[in-house]
Amino acid sequence: MKRTRIFRTGWLVLALVAALAPVYWMLTISLKTEVDQFAIPPKWFSFTPTLQHYTDAFVTRSFGQYLLTSAIVAVVSTFFALLIGTLAAYALTRFRLPWNLDHKLSLWILSTRMFPAIVTAVPLFLMMRDLRLLNTKLALIIVYTAFNLPFVVWMMRGFFAEVPRDLEEAALVDGDSRLGALVRVVLPLVSPGLAATAVFCLIVSWNEFLFALVLTQTDAAMTLPVGIAGRVTQYEIKWGVMSAAGVVAMMPILVFALAMQRYLVRGLSLGAVKG
Amino acid sequence: MPRSRRFSSALNRRELLLPYLLVAPALVVLLALSIYPLLYSITISLQQETPAGVVWTLGHFKRLASDNFFRTAMVHTFVFAAAALTCEFLLGLGLALLLNQQIRGRGLFRASLLVPMMLPTVVVGVVWRLMLNPNFGAINGTLKQVGINTESLTWTASPRLAFLAVIAVDVWQWTPFVFLVLLAGLQAIPQEPYEAALIDGSSRWQTFRHVTLPLLKPAILIVLLLRTMDLLRVFDQIFILTEGGPGFATEMISLYIYRAAFRFFDFGYAAAMSFVLLAVTNVVSVVYIRLLQAKA
Incomplete structure (x- = not known):
């Protein structure tokens, strides 16, 4: 019994170290002087920290601007995806449409999420070029709204289905309209689910890379991931600056993810696993 | 009496239309940004620029095979x-x-x-x-x-x-x-x-x-x-x-x-x-x- 416990603890510690050490290594590189960065043997703990790379990235270079763009695009697209998606999800859970249409529409909406990104990236680039929207935040906001929409519909469908119908029927009997019942009775009950869905959309938009790479190439429009990628593929790489940008890009995501751990599995499996 | 019946049938019609109105924005967005791009993509995959202008062809797919x-x-x-x-x-x-x-x-x-x-x-x-x-x-x-x-x-x-x-x-x-x-x-x-x-x-x-x-x-x-x-x-x-x-x-x-x-x-x-x-x-x-x- 004792041996199996030691065995198990050993494996778990190994998994923990494997998961966290690489991220910690990036954190140290972002805080090390160039001399310490290239030190052999590697310095994991004993080095003099400096914030020089952070000021270099976010004050001297344009990473501050990329950060702002990422934030604006993520927040605005999340708002629209939630608004449009929640209404659709409500209709698809609460109304029986003829020819089983509610079910078929839900599946169709889900299937649009299954397209590999590169399949839509090529025509979306051409469409945005024709509309003269390349290198604008608007293009990314539009694309991310559509990208997150199927996800919102499926997550919210699950949350609406968990609310008993009797509650809104009582509101309807009391003379409330359908939308009144949705806003005053149902939405407050699903608000934890709504918040989890919102955080999920924020994470997905914040992390998204391929569409942003294709649609934005100017400093004024690119998001943080595209900005980082542009620096990594250059010949002379500023490792400290890269790592500082990487650390800043991951911080809000980690805070969000920890805050909504409970819904994480459900979100990542599009509502298929209730976790 | 007839007036109130007309009123209630109007209400019913609104109730019947409501789900479609709620789903419509989502469908429009997905048609414009998932389905239309897909059709766009099909079109360009079947077209090639030649000196004589754009022609419809299976050329891209043939090239793909080899x-x-x-x-x-x-x-x-x-x-x-x-x-x-x-x-x-x-x-x-x-x-x-x-x-x-x-x-x-x-x-x-x-x-x-x-x-x-x-x-x-x-x-x-x-x-x-x-x-x-x-x-x-x-x-x-x-x-x-x-x-x-x-x-x-x-x-x-x-x-x-x-x-x-x-x-x-x-x-x-x-x-x-x-x-x-x-x-x-x-x-x-x-x-x-x-x-x-x-x-x-x-x-x-x-x-x-x-x-x-x-x-x-x-x-x-x-x-x-x-x-x-x-x-x-x-x-x-x-x-x-x-x-x-x-x-x-x-x-x-x-x-x-x-x-x-x-x-x-x-x-x-x-x-x-x-x-x-x-x-x-x-x-x-x-x-x-x-x-x-x-x-x-």
């Missing part, structure tokens, strides 16, 4: 997906079984494992470029420290090691996800079948084989489906880590399509290739969904 680079990228993608999926599944299942009991610090463990899978993929690329750098990376540095010769371990500069590296990075990032889904599946299994197995005197392996696995099957299929779809379209980390190199060693299908479209501006050909990718992902997902429904 494009060795395309075939190689396809093979890479499948080998990469199969290898990563196998490792992620076995490791994830192992961890889930280990942790499917009350132990101290489980919450902390779960939270720490979230870190890799929530990272922006671009940051994952950066993290591993730092780890794998042959000169100052933590991996070679640590190996040197314990006395291992790292001269031949150039990682992203050697074709074979680079391929192993991109697999390892995906396993690093996504094993936690497989683990979390399977753990959720394990915890949804009721106690009774286990008690019955105990009474029957089944061995641990028999219990696992005949009780745990069948009851876990839906969770397994869902997580395999989601991972396979993502693996077949892999782009971000590899773009940062190796850009498909050295040479063509880690070129995946999405990268090859990206290059055709945005380096060589051969949009028609890129569109044609993207349909092959779409068809492959569809076939794979249909197979999984069949398996899922067969058992349910």
